[in-house]
Amino acid sequence: MINQHLHLSNQYNVKNSITLAENLTKIVINENHKLITYDIKDLYVNIPTQETLKITESMLNKENSAQITKQIITLLEAILKQNYFEFQNNIYQPEKGVSMGSPISGTMAEIFLQHIENTHMKHLLDTKRISYYTRYVDDILIIHDTRHTSDNTIQKYINQIHKNLQLNPT
Helix, strand or coil: CHHHHCCCCCCCECCCHHHHHHHHCCCCCCCCEEEEEEEECCCHHHCCHHHHHHHHHHHHHHHCCHHHHHHHHHHHHHHHHCCCEEECCEEECCCCCCCCCCCCHHHHHHHHHHHHHHHHHHHHHHCCCCCEEEEECCEEEEEEECCCCCHHHHHHHHHCCCCCCCEEEC
């Protein structure tokens, strides 16, 4: 239901390696460019659910009636309260984040990450601090010109965007 009423741009993510390869062939690079990759540490368990619900509500309000938005948010809240998972025959309810394997987890992670990308990664691209940015689920690929910025500067900036997001170089 949420996918019918919320249209995510997917501007910064790729769906597979073929798309990534096609995108990379279009980039003009020189000897000063460097490719770096990161993994978002523990993505699903670090999704801030209440914050993501507010982001979702704001996005839904732009495209739908107040009634539809309220119904979807109410359903999401109910689903997220049922946030359980099983590990080694024990059942757990995490205090934060979304459960891996839950059908809604990928959508919630995508909403949160696209919000971060549209507000922060777009800034890095617009200011030419990085030349290219893309993401596949929790793996990030960045190309930057070493004359304008360093790997450490990029990682420090991204790790300060949100307390729940931490990148590990891969």
